[in-house]
Amino acid sequence: MDLRLSLAIIMGKIISFLNKLTGSGATAAPGLYALKIDPHLVKKLTKKLRYGNIIISGTNGKTTTARLTSDIVSTKFRVVHNRQGSNLLRGIASTLISSSSLTGQNPANLGIWEVDEATLPQALENIEPQIIALLNLFRDQLDRYGEVDSIRKKWQTGLLSHGRGTTLILNADDPGISYLGKFFKGKITYFGIGEKKLNLPEISQVADVKHCLNCGQKLNYSTTLSSHLGHYTCPKCRFKRPKPDISASNLKFNSNFSTSIKLTVNGQLLFERYRDLTVNYSLPGLYNVYNVLAAVAIADQLKIDHTKIRQNLESFSAAFGRFQKVTIQGKSAAIFLIKNPTGANEVLRILSQKQNMSILAILNDKIADGRDVSWIWDTNWEILTTKIKRISVSGTRAWDLATRIKYAGMKMSKNNVYENIDYSITKSIGNLSTIDTLIILPTYTAMLEVQKSLARLGGQKWHKD
Amino acid sequence: MKYALNICHLYPDLMDTYGDRGNIITLVKRCQWRGIKTTLNHISVGDKLDPEKHDIYFFGGGQDRQQMIVGRDLQKKAKDLKKAIEQSSTLLAICGGYQLLQNYFKTLDGTMIKGIGLFDAHTLGSTTRMIQNLLVEINSELYSDITEIYPSTVNRELLTNLIGFENHSGKTYLDKGLKPLGKVIKGAGNNGEDKTEGAVYKNAFGCYLHGSLLPKNLHFADYLITKALKRRYGSVKLKPLDDSIEWQAHKAAIGKTRSRS
Numbered sequence: 001m002d003l004r005l006s007l008a009i010i011m012g013k014i015i016s017f018l019n020k021l022t023g024s025g026a027t028a029a030p031g032l033y034a035l036k037i038d039p040h041l042v043k044k045l046t047k048k049l050r051y052g053n054i055i056i057s058g059t060n061g062k063t064t065t066a067r068l069t070s071d072i073v074s075t076k077f078r079v080v081h082n083r084q085g086s087n088l089l090r091g092i093a094s095t096l097i098s099s100s101s102l103t104g105q106n107p108a109n110l111g112i113w114e115v116d117e118a119t120l121p122q123a124l125e126n127i128e129p130q131i132i133a134l135l136n137l138f139r140d141q142l143d144r145y146g147e148v149d150s151i152r153k154k155w156q157t158g159l160l161s162h163g164r165g166t167t168l169i170l171n172a173d174d175p176g177i178s179y180l181g182k183f184f185k186g187k188i189t190y191f192g193i194g195e196k197k198l199n200l201p202e203i204s205q206v207a208d209v210k211h212c213l214n215c216g217q218k219l220n221y222s223t224t225l226s227s228h229l230g231h232y233t234c235p236k237c238r239f240k241r242p243k244p245d246i247s248a249s250n251l252k253f254n255s256n257f258s259t260s261i262k263l264t265v266n267g268q269l270l271f272e273r274y275r276d277l278t279v280n281y282s283l284p285g286l287y288n289v290y291n292v293l294a295a296v297a298i299a300d301q302l303k304i305d306h307t308k309i310r311q312n313l314e315s316f317s318a319a320f321g322r323f324q325k326v327t328i329q330g331k332s333a334a335i336f337l338i339k340n341p342t343g344a345n346e347v348l349r350i351l352s353q354k355q356n357m358s359i360l361a362i363l364n365d366k367i368a369d370g371r372d373v374s375w376i377w378d379t380n381w382e383i384l385t386t387k388i389k390r391i392s393v394s395g396t397r398a399w400d401l402a403t404r405i406k407y408a409g410m411k412m413s414k415n416n417v418y419e420n421i422d423y424s425i426t427k428s429i430g431n432l433s434t435i436d437t438l439i440i441l442p443t444y445t446a447m448l449e450v451q452k453s454l455a456r457l458g459g460q461k462w463h464k465d
Numbered sequence: 466m467k468y469a470l471n472i473c474h475l476y477p478d479l480m481d482t483y484g485d486r487g488n489i490i491t492l493v494k495r496c497q498w499r500g501i502k503t504t505l506n507h508i509s510v511g512d513k514l515d516p517e518k519h520d521i522y523f524f525g526g527g528q529d530r531q532q533m534i535v536g537r538d539l540q541k542k543a544k545d546l547k548k549a550i551e552q553s554s555t556l557l558a559i560c561g562g563y564q565l566l567q568n569y570f571k572t573l574d575g576t577m578i579k580g581i582g583l584f585d586a587h588t589l590g591s592t593t594r595m596i597q598n599l600l601v602e603i604n605s606e607l608y609s610d611i612t613e614i615y616p617s618t619v620n621r622e623l624l625t626n627l628i629g630f631e632n633h634s635g636k637t638y639l640d641k642g643l644k645p646l647g648k649v650i651k652g653a654g655n656n657g658e659d660k661t662e663g664a665v666y667k668n669a670f671g672c673y674l675h676g677s678l679l680p681k682n683l684h685f686a687d688y689l690i691t692k693a694l695k696r697r698y699g700s701v702k703l704k705p706l707d708d709s710i711e712w713q714a715h716k717a718a719i720g721k722t723r724s725r726s
Contacts, residue, residue: 139482143596143632147482147528206481208528216534341484365721371598372630374484374675399714403680404487406710407494414709 005045005104008038012097027086031093042089042126045096045104046111051077053111053127054298057120058135058171060343061291062087064283064322065135066114068295072312073110073302080108087116089123117151118144121158131301132162133169133294137176138227139208139378140340141370148208152176156183169297171290172244173229175219176209181242189301191293192244193286194264195251196223196231200286203349206341206378214239226286227342246297248289250278253350257284257323257334261292265300281313284323284336285350287343328429328459333438337447339369341378344441348383351439356389359439360428362421362446363393363401369443373397381408390431392416394424395446421446425453468701469502470693473519475562476527476535477507483632485525485559487677491686492521499704501690510538516549520693524562526675532561536578539565543581550583555692556669559678560633563663563671564588570635584664584671585643588635599631599652599674600722601662603685604644611688614703624684626650628718629674637673639664646672651722668692681714 012034019026034041046053056066063085070081082095092113100106115123117137124132134155137148145151159168163185171177172192181188207228211218217236224230233240250262260280281292292313299309318324324335336351338344338361351357365371381404384391388410393401398417406412418424425440432438442450474489489505496503508514527535539546550556563584564570570578573590580587602625603611611624627647636656639645645655646663654662654673663672670689672678679686687703694701 142483143630146594149528149530206486208482210478211530211534372484372596372632372675374487374630374677377484377487377490377677377680378481397717399710399717400676400681402710403714407487407490407680412710414713417710417713 001103002044004038005041006102008034008041009097009100009102009104011037012094016094016098027084027094028088028090029094030097031090031095034097035090035093040126042093042096045100045106046127048104048106049080049111050109052130053113054131054133055113055115055120055123055127055129056133056135056294057115057117059117059138059140059340060287061135061294062114064288064318065133065291065294066112068291068313068316069298070112071316072295072299072304072309073112075308075312076302076304077110078108079110079112080106081112082114085114087114088119089126092123121154124158124162129162129166131167131169131298132159133298134171134177134180135290135294136171136174136229137208138340138342139206139375141372143370143372144367148176152180155180159183162186167301169294169301171229171294172242173225173231174209175228175232175239175241176213178242179213179239189246189297190242190244191246191290191297192241193225193251193289193293194244194247194249195225198225198251198286200253200349201352201383203345203352203380203383205345205380212237212239226346246293246300248293251286251289253285253353255353257325257350258282259284259288261289263296265296265306279310279313281316283316283318285346287346326454326459328454328457331429331432331434331438333429333440333454335440335442335447335450337444338379338441339444341375344379347441348380352383352387355387356436357384357387357439358389358428358432358436359384359391359441360424361391361393361401361405362395362424362440362442362450363397364395364443364446365397366445368445373400376401376404381405381410385409389436390416392418392424392428394418394421395443421449422453425450425457429457466698467500467502468694468698469504470496470520470690470697471518472503472505472521472523474505474507475522475524476509477525478509479531479535480525480527480562482528482531483526483560483675485675485677488523488525488557488559488679491677491679491683492523492690495683495686495706496690498706501694510534514542514545514549516545516552519549519554520696521689522546522549522554522556524556524558524566526560526562532565533578536565536580539581540579547581547583550667550669553668553696555689555696557689558669558671559675560673563673564635564637566669566671567637583669584666585640586637586664588637591634591636593657594632594634595653595657596632597630597652598718598722599629599654599662600650600719601627601647601654601674602650603627603647604665606644607646607665611684614687614691615684616705623712623715626719627672627674627678627682627685628715628722629676629678629682631673632675633673646670676718681711681718683708683711683715
């Protein structure tokens with residue numbers, strides 16, 4: 001028996017118990033203290049999982065992808081997963097502690113770990129994963145993460161030490177991600193979107209990779225899908241978009257925010273080769289197509305039956321606050337999390353297909369949102385200018401957002417600025433007619449406050465935890 | 466009289482990481498609302514820069530790798546860009562853009578990146594990342610120029626500061642004779658040591674203020690527009706606008722520096 005490990009687990013369990021007594025929501029605290037007692041706790045406990053571990057990272061979509069993956073693979077495995085999105089090493093430790101016995105035995109046999117971009121190198125040192133899925137890299141909270149290039153460099157180093165026995169799943173459409181294949185010795189599977197043209201409006205966006213990461217030449221794009229994602233080739237060296245093993249085509253973005261796609265899975269699956277699926281699921285937008293593709297790629301790698309994949313995709317509801325529909329006092333609201341330029345631009349892009357919208361946009365600048373709000377100037381609010389019936393703003397940086405919206409050419413008066421979020425919800429619901437839907441666009445910590453307000457106003461519970 | 470201005474965004478495809486695009490949006494909109502016609506041009510790697518053509522230049526911040534590419538190309542434009550400034554064009558450069566217009570940038574590992582020496586200053590790489598809201602008191606000469614463009618009904622107090630967000634690890638040192646844009650009230654500014662922030666040479670302004678800077682520092686935006694108009698048309702009085710939302714944003718952001726460090 002490993003005494004140090006047991007002591008760490010006991011410590012973690014005690015803190016977790018005390019947290020529950022005091023009603024504290026500090027999900028990372030048990031892991032934080034347990035790791036002080038046994039710094040190898042994550043290494044030891046993840047090793048005990050019989051079918052191994054899956055790591056999912058990227059700027060956008062990791063929570064949704066991990067949840068979707070977890071739902072699908074739970075049909076075959078007993079999964080342990082940091083489902084609440086606590087995605088630093090201590091969060092992973094907390095999740096492991098709560099499901100382990102005092103000797104570190106875990107009833108689960110597969111770990112699914114959503115990992116923060118900056119934590120990925122550390123996670124790779126502690127976890128020997130069976131699968132690593134890397135979704136994308138976009139500018140996000142530069143005050144916390146630094147520049148995209150510096151994160152990618154750290155990932156490269158982290159990947160070098162893995163290989164045999166690990167499958168790397170990469171987004172073929174993101175040149176900053178597909179490039180990482182070069183640093184990996186094991187098996188690589190790519191996913192991507194096969195479409196040349198989308199039935200979504202064009203939107204001017206910021207791109208974080210424009211030049212070939214091998215030779216510095218400007219990349220040629222035959223198709224641009226979102227930000228720097230698309231079909232690219234380097235005119236000078238051999239770098240180009242790899243042909244995806246898992247791909248989506250016939251993308252249809254429906255007006256009720258659901259999506260249908262045709263999935264082509266032609267990986268090295270032994271029991272079902274070249275099988276096509278058309279799937280309908282209730283997640284909006286292009287970014288979720290990538291999340292679906294990544295989850296399918298993982299599930300396929302784990303040899304999950306394709307009918308099961310399809311069933312779980314179609315019954316999935318979005319992760320906490322990412323996208324939700326809710327009814328309140330007979331009126332309807334839809335919430336879309338916005339947290340960085342690329343994510344926000346994709347949300348605005350879906351919304352721009354609508355007319356006469358009532359919008360409440362909420363900008364906070366707490367640490368989890370990023371304290372620098374400059375990014376709102378990289379979001380394309382202009383695309384909504386003619387589609388708005390009424391737009392209001394709130395949050396700790398309400399006035400910055402009001403300014404952004406004014407300079408996008410929309411009508412903005414002081415009467416539409418509410419510094420208090422709870423009040424902004426009450427007011428916006430009050431102003432809403434019963435036939436309209438209030439579109440709420442909060443940043444991360446604002447989203448947590450929105451949830452509270454909606455619960456207080458009697459909003460039905462619309463998602464499972 | 467119909468006024469028109471040519472605005473030039475330098476390397477918008479490469480130096481675009483920190484949301485500095487808001488400065489261009491602000492210049493264009495505030496001209497448009499006053500009936501001043503604007504033409505926006507993008508100049509990037511390989512393009513020729515005509516020193517006579519543009520009234521306002523804007524140069525934002527980018528990632529290190531992009532900054533290297535731009536730094537090399539900028540050498541070829543150095544003469545023309547400096548000529549434009551000598552002929553009283555207006556320029557605003559932020560962060561990476563500001564650094565490339567200095568004499569040199571010496572990175573932590575000792576690599577020298579040559580600048581174009583528009584600003585008689587240099588930057589040294591450091592291990593401290595200066596990341597926070599940055600509040601600056603505008604230098605007195607500039608302040609008195611700015612007060613002249615606003616009617617006396619505008620609260621003078623509002624015109625004294627610039628507020629933004631800094632995120633850099635390079636420490637900039639101004640050589641003797643180069644005036645700073647202002648004095649640091651909260652934050653690090655040029656180097657976190659001498660309380661200076663930014664630099665002013667003729668109508669060229671460099672600083673570390675993201676945010677974007679101009680949307681919530683509209684007095685500075687209007688000042689740049691006035692300078693640009695002056696080059697073409699002599700003194701022009703700007704039409705007042707309803708700026709209540711922008712001023713609220715300015716005040717609220719300053720409030721942030723007081724409520725927490």
